[in-house]
Amino acid sequence: DAKTTQPNSMESNEEEPVHLPCNHSTISGTDYIHWYRQLPSQGPEYVIHGLTSNVNNRMASLAIAEDRKSSTLILHRATLRDAAVYYCILRDVSGSGGSNYKLTFGKGTLLTVNP
């Protein structure tokens, strides 16, 4: 399985941008890069995903390196509600004919937002 590496924790100040890095040096050509976040005692929620090009949505932006071996989740203005564990994962294709789509999480990055 393709693996991702993230810092254990990061800290930010409210209303400042946050750049959350993720390394995925063994990514394959068909793996999509997904980001989820999890608040305490809740299920994770989807944030964003991409393949090769940078992506933007109402929650965040995703910057993908040209060689696809790393990516960065960008929160443009952090709020206290953004304090969570952020997971970078690769959507894994396996099985006969590429029919099994595993969804494997690592330990993520704990983001602390200071008021």
Next chain:
Amino acid sequence: DGGITQSPKYLFRKEGQNVTLSCEQNLNHDAMYWYRQDPGQGLRLIYYSQIVNDFQKGDIAEGYSVSREKKESFPLTVTSAQKNPTAFYLCASSYRGAATEAFFGQGTRLTVV
């Protein structure tokens, strides 16, 4: 409302008993997943299913069993063979495909005493 529902939210069981956790979705998703989360840890994949009547083991399947008799339902049984069953269990569903997002339930916190 469309969504994925896990029940119950909290569950207590005596050691040695099997217990079944419920997961239901009305999103018409083909794929469903079960994860275990221990305090301060990430999510570990237990089982996943891409289609009715088919499922695959994840990374920590020992001591667990699942069934997928209906598209909407993917119950997880924690058997007495699971040595450390106390944990937070999360269910998810998605359309099949690498570019699709997954939706998670709110989780079941299982405590075995």
